[in-house]
Amino acid sequence: MRIENGTVVDHDAMGPDYRVLTLKLPEVAPLAKPGQFIHLRLAQLHDAVLRRPFSIYRIDGTHLSILYKTVGRGTASMQNLRLNDSASVVGPLGNGFPLNLAGSVTPILVAGGYGVAPLYFLAREMTRHGVLFIGGAKAADILLADEFRALGWDVQVATDDGSLGVKGLVTVALDAWLQASASHTQPEFFACGPNGMLKAVGDRAIRGNWKAWLSLDRHMGCGVGACLACVQKVRLSGQETLARVCKDGPIFEARDVIWED
Numbered sequence: 695m696r697i698e699n700g701t702v703v704d705h706d707a708m709g710p711d712y713r714v715l716t717l718k719l720p721e722v723a724p725l726a727k728p729g730q731f732i733h734l735r736l737a738q739l740h741d742a743v744l745r746r747p748f749s750i751y752r753i754d755g756t757h758l759s760i761l762y763k764t765v766g767r768g769t770a771s772m773q774n775l776r777l778n779d780s781a782s783v784v785g786p787l788g789n790g791f792p793l794n795l796a797g798s799v800t801p802i803l804v805a806g807g808y809g810v811a812p813l814y815f816l817a818r819e820m821t822r823h824g825v826l827f828i829g830g831a832k833a834a835d836i837l838l839a840d841e842f843r844a845l846g847w848d849v850q851v852a853t854d855d856g857s858l859g860v861k862g863l864v865t866v867a868l869d870a871w872l873q874a875s876a877s878h879t880q881p882e883f884f885a886c887g888p889n890g891m892l893k894a895v896g897d898r899a900i901r902g903n904w905k906a907w908l909s910l911d912r913h914m915g916c917g918v919g920a921c922l923a924c925v926q927k928v929r930l931s932g933q934e935t936l937a938r939v940c941k942d943g944p945i946f947e948a949r950d951v952i953w954e955d
C-alpha cells in the first residue's frame with residue numbers, strides 16, 4: 695500500500711452516466727491485483743476530508759484507471775478533473791479476488807452496473823475464459839460487453855426494462871444458464887454489484903455446492919481498517935464476528951457472509 699499523488703492522463707465519458715478516469719501512478723499501479731481498490735481524495739473538494747473508494751478497472755504499465763458513476767458530491771466534483779490535475783491516492787487496498795482456479799472450474803463473472811470494473815481487470819488476468827453476466831436498469835448501464843467479448847468471454851446481458859438482452863434481473867439470465875449447463879460444468883462465481891445481487895449469487899453457489907467470491911460495497915471512512923465504518927457480520931471458523939470490508943475484504947466467500955435485512 696502506498697500514498698501517491700496521481701496525475702490525470704485521461705478522463706473520458708463512457709455513455710451518459712459513467713466516466714473512466716486514468717491516473718499516472720508509478721508506485722501504486724504495479725502493485726495492483728484484481729478486486730483491490732484505491733481511496734481517492736480530490737484536491738478541489740476542500741471541505742471533504744474523507745476519501746472515496748473505487749475498484750481498480752485497468753492497469754496499463756504505470757497507468758491506473760477507475761470507472762465511476764456520478765452519485766453525489768464527491769463523484770460530481772471528480773467530473774471536473776482535467777488533464778494534468780492531481781489527485782491523492784491510497785492503494786492498492788483490500789484483499790482482491792483469488793486467481794488460482796481448480797482444474798475443472800468454469801469462471802462465472804456476475805456484474806451489476808459499475809461492478810463490471812473489477813471483473814474486467816480480473817478477466818484480463820485470468821488464463822481461462824468463462825461467462826460474464828451483466829445486469830443493469832437499462833441498456834446504457836451495460837458497460838464493457840464488447841471488451842469482454844474481445845477477451846474471448848461469453849457475455850450474457852439482462853436489463854430491468856428489457857432494452858438490451860433478457861428482460862429482468864441478471865439472475866434470470868444466470869438461472870437459465872445454470873439450468874442448461876450446471877450438470878456438465880463446475881462453476882465458480884466472482885461477483886460485484888448491489889447487495890441483493892451478491893446475496894442471490896451467493897445463495898445459488900451455496901445451494902449448488904460451488905464457490906462464490908463476492909465483492910462487498912460499503913460506505914467507507916479511513917479505508918485502512920482503523921475507523922470500523924465498514925464492518926460486515928461474517929462467519930469465520932464457525933464463529934460469528936465482524937470483518938472490516940476495507941481491510942479483510944472487500945472480497946468474501948459466500949459462506950462467510952451473514953446478510954442482515
Ligand SMILES: Cc1cc2nc3c(=O)[nH]c(=O)nc-3n(C[C@H](O)[C@H](O)[C@H](O)COP(=O)(O)OP(=O)(O)OC[C@H]3O[C@@H](n4cnc5c(N)ncnc54)[C@H](O)[C@@H]3O)c2cc1C
Pocket residue numbers: 731746747748749750760761762763764765766767768769770808811812910911912913914944
Ligand atoms: C470497495 C468499493 C469499490 C467501489 N468501486 C466503485 C467503482 O468502481 N465505481 C463507482 O462508481 N463506485 C464505486 N464504489 C462506490 C463509490 O465509492 C461511491 O459511489 C462514492 O464514494 C460516492 O461518493 P459521492 O461523494 O459522490 O457520494 P455521496 O455524496 O457520499 O453519496 C451519494 C449517494 O451515494 C450513496 N453511496 C455513497 N457511497 C456508497 C457506496 N460505497 N455504496 C453504495 N452507495 C453509496 C450514498 O448513500 C448517497 O445516497 C465503490 C465502493 C466500494 C466500497
Ligand code: FES
Pocket residue numbers: 913914915916917918919920921922923924925938939940941
Ligand atoms: S473504512 Fe475504516 S475500518 Fe474500514
